Amino acid sequence: MxxxxxxxxxxxxxxxxxxVTLTFSLMHAIPGNPFASESDQLPEQILNNLRAKYNxxxxxxxxxxxxxxxxxxxxxGPSIKSDSRGVNDMISDGFGASAWLGAQxxxxxxxxxILFGIIxxxxxxxxxxxxxxxxxxxxxxxxxxxxxxxxxxxxxxKVTIFPVATWGTWMHTVLPSLALAFGPVAVIxxxxxxxxxxxxxxxxxxxxxxxxxxxxxxxxxxGIRNAILPVVTFLGPLIASLIxxxxxxxxxxxxxxxxxxxxxxxxxxxYPVILGTTIFYSAILIVTIFLIDIAYTLIDPRIKLTxxxx
Amino acid sequence: xxLQKGWRLLSTAALVAVLAVTGCSQQAAPAQPGSSGGATGxxxxxxxxxxxxxTAMLKLNLKTEPPSLDPPKGFDxxxxxxxxxxxxxxxxxxxxxxxxxAMAEKWTVSEDGKTYTFTxxxxxxxxxxxxxxxxxxxxFKRILDPNNAFPSAFLAYYIAGAEEFNNxxxxxxxxxxxxxxxxxxEVQLKAPAGYFLHILTQPTFFPVNxxxxxxxxxxxxxxxTLVTNGPFKMEDWVHDQSVQVVKNDGYWDxxxxxxxxxxxxxxxxxxxxxxxxxxxxxxxxxxxxxxxxKKLIDSGEAKxxxxxxxxxxxxxxxxxxxxxxxxxxxxxxAIDRQTLIDNVVQGKxxxxxxxxxxxxxxxxxxxxxxxxxxxxxxxxxxQAKALLKKGMEEEGWTTLPTVTMSYNTSDAHKSVAQxxxxxxxxxxxxxxxxxxxxxKVFLSDQRARNLQFSxxxxxxxxxxxxxxxxxxxxxxxGNRINxxxxxYDALVEKIRNTADETERxxxxxxxxxxxxxxxxxxxxxxxxxxFMDQENVKGIIRHPxxxxxxxxxxxxxx
Numbered sequence: 001m002x003x004x005x006x007x008x009x010x011x012x013x014x015x016x017x018x019x020v021t022l023t024f025s026l027m028h029a030i031p032g033n034p035f036a037s038e039s040d041q042l043p044e045q046i047l048n049n050l051r052a053k054y055n056x057x058x059x060x061x062x063x064x065x066x067x068x069x070x071x072x073x074x075x076x077g078p079s080i081k082s083d084s085r086g087v088n089d090m091i092s093d094g095f096g097a098s099a100w101l102g103a104q105x106x107x108x109x110x111x112x113x114i115l116f117g118i119i120x121x122x123x124x125x126x127x128x129x130x131x132x133x134x135x136x137x138x139x140x141x142x143x144x145x146x147x148x149x150x151x152x153x154x155x156x157x158k159v160t161i162f163p164v165a166t167w168g169t170w171m172h173t174v175l176p177s178l179a180l181a182f183g184p185v186a187v188i189x190x191x192x193x194x195x196x197x198x199x200x201x202x203x204x205x206x207x208x209x210x211x212x213x214x215x216x217x218x219x220x221x222x223g224i225r226n227a228i229l230p231v232v233t234f235l236g237p238l239i240a241s242l243i244x245x246x247x248x249x250x251x252x253x254x255x256x257x258x259x260x261x262x263x264x265x266x267x268x269x270x271y272p273v274i275l276g277t278t279i280f281y282s283a284i285l286i287v288t289i290f291l292i293d294i295a296y297t298l299i300d301p302r303i304k305l306t307x308x309x310x
Numbered sequence: 311x312x313l314q315k316g317w318r319l320l321s322t323a324a325l326v327a328v329l330a331v332t333g334c335s336q337q338a339a340p341a342q343p344g345s346s347g348g349a350t351g352x353x354x355x356x357x358x359x360x361x362x363x364x365t366a367m368l369k370l371n372l373k374t375e376p377p378s379l380d381p382p383k384g385f386d387x388x389x390x391x392x393x394x395x396x397x398x399x400x401x402x403x404x405x406x407x408x409x410x411x412a413m414a415e416k417w418t419v420s421e422d423g424k425t426y427t428f429t430x431x432x433x434x435x436x437x438x439x440x441x442x443x444x445x446x447x448x449x450f451k452r453i454l455d456p457n458n459a460f461p462s463a464f465l466a467y468y469i470a471g472a473e474e475f476n477n478x479x480x481x482x483x484x485x486x487x488x489x490x491x492x493x494x495x496e497v498q499l500k501a502p503a504g505y506f507l508h509i510l511t512q513p514t515f516f517p518v519n520x521x522x523x524x525x526x527x528x529x530x531x532x533x534x535t536l537v538t539n540g541p542f543k544m545e546d547w548v549h550d551q552s553v554q555v556v557k558n559d560g561y562w563d564x565x566x567x568x569x570x571x572x573x574x575x576x577x578x579x580x581x582x583x584x585x586x587x588x589x590x591x592x593x594x595x596x597x598x599x600x601x602x603x604k605k606l607i608d609s610g611e612a613k614x615x616x617x618x619x620x621x622x623x624x625x626x627x628x629x630x631x632x633x634x635x636x637x638x639x640x641x642x643x644a645i646d647r648q649t650l651i652d653n654v655v656q657g658k659x660x661x662x663x664x665x666x667x668x669x670x671x672x673x674x675x676x677x678x679x680x681x682x683x684x685x686x687x688x689x690x691x692x693q694a695k696a697l698l699k700k701g702m703e704e705e706g707w708t709t710l711p712t713v714t715m716s717y718n719t720s721d722a723h724k725s726v727a728q729x730x731x732x733x734x735x736x737x738x739x740x741x742x743x744x745x746x747x748x749x750k751v752f753l754s755d756q757r758a759r760n761l762q763f764s765x766x767x768x769x770x771x772x773x774x775x776x777x778x779x780x781x782x783x784x785x786x787x788g789n790r791i792n793x794x795x796x797x798y799d800a801l802v803e804k805i806r807n808t809a810d811e812t813e814r815x816x817x818x819x820x821x822x823x824x825x826x827x828x829x830x831x832x833x834x835x836x837x838x839x840x841f842m843d844q845e846n847v848k849g850i851i852r853h854p855x856x857x858x859x860x861x862x863x864x865x866x867x868x
Binding site for chain 2: 035043053084089090149153163165166167252256260
């Protein structure tokens, strides 16, 4: 097991290094530069001063080595666009808000997704199933940039329960969490329904029924546990993408999260921000996938992490 | 075995439960920016007939995090909005957009227009230090230090020795800014510039507290270390979320400040901002959603003010067919700007029939644009057709070389381009191709002078028409279309060295005429600002050139 862990961690580091290298070369291949702005007045000398300040006057291999060196010290560098804060500050300031919303959205998605999936599966081809599936199709089809203004319009303007936007109290987090959760609820519902239907047709379920065990105990003890694996698989990337913030929802609700840096960084050609956010997201994704792999073995003892143990 | 199974099941359930509970039960309770605008803003209903509420906070939207509150570093409208409220330079623009004494009590200008002597008034920094001439000398030299790489350093190039220092050829001592004593500052220019005082009103030239900046190079990064000298001082700055400033009692003109402070939120979504305005969470919005613009202006809810900024298409004079002046003119004449404005852009913009926008006062009174008048007629189709025919004959073309209009990817620019394409088809019988590029790619292509027919919006960097004229000098980086006219270059150089304002303005009119005779642009419209102020908020000043000013705001009791 410890062998496995060491191997996995090394693999994770190598993966990250490959991602850094690829991102570094790709982003310098995009045309345009961070200092291009509409103002025409910037003389060449000022541009040279700026380039020198951010080491952009060095050859790319030198810049690459410099970056890796800083990265080893967990220093993601300064932001070219924002003078006040480096990339580390941006991520540490914004990650709290993004992760908070992400965690709430994932919770909502899990609870309602699993619940709706089970209800649909147990009432297959009855009206409850159709309602749940209709909701699921809507959830997949309606993008968050439609959902968010609708929520604002009905729950913040027509009925003034929640604030329109900005950040502060828990009430501020409700609408964005709902907007974020809507899509994932739909996906989880569909996964859960499909796999639940399959599980409920298994012989061991029939055996349990024949033993006279009440239905709700069968569902909880034998049904959910066997049916939840596909949902857990989906959960890995979902967690990574939700807790690192989303551009659209954070923009609409004015959330001080990190979602916007993923997009703005590229528009501004803010190289350290592009690399920093990519590394951060990749690291979270890699770790989450690792944790999910471990979670498999907890949920289903038939799954082993290493071939040797089989 | 059974027990173990049960534990696993339980732990799975617990995991889900924990996620759910932590997700919902705790109350995140950081500071409360903008949640309800603060209790102070909601004074009890008292029919006070528009009396100013000294305890009210002005609720505004900054849209994004200000890139930097170090005066010469920001150089963008977001940073400048906060800087202009919290700091003050030697002069400040008044309600009529003219520079008036601010940190300087008075000034004298030498005969040759090159030496400015400022006498400072008694005013205090927010930390209690007096504002001195040394602070200004320090700040001005700091702008130019090449190690600081400040993007706005070029604005200070009017000062003698400035450009050399910034280029690394000179040094700080060569910059002709000198604190004669605590209260007297002397600045020498390399050439007379009648608009130098206007330039000094810009945030780049705000003073910097020498002691603070020298002891803490990161002084401008957080509210707790920011030391300011303006009408307001920093109270709180939550990055990416909010900025709060309150009245600065050490400010020399504190009696003119008639409210308690400003609460800025950062909401970067047009619709959300509008909703917050509608629900009273914002006192003013500086932009309105595009699809509601016309309706809001027509109903009087939104107001329009002109801005010294022009939207145009550039014609590359080295790329056929724009090598021919008559064909360039044909393209400038063949469009119906008023129709475009009324139906597509919808912000009550003025059709641009010249190069320099409205908003530059003449020394003898009146506006530069009004005095200069129009150079072409809008929608002059017959003339355009004749010119196109003439141009084609001159070049010996039977078919026109392909014309490609380029714009940066955006719905607004796309719809303008599509309408122009249709007008060229209908009015000139020319098929124009459209092409869009991502912003930074577009900019670098345009600057490399690789685009044939491309759009630009050019705002003023400072309050003088030469700002627009100098962009088309042969070697200027703003040229972008290989426009070159020796007579024009010489005239701009002469303008830069003329001390007499009346003469200088006449020269600028002459230069504009030469330029419009060559017509390397298709001017489209002069921009406007479409904004909304809540009824009880008065006195927000919007300059055609320059930053929003909140100093004289009054918030009526509701």
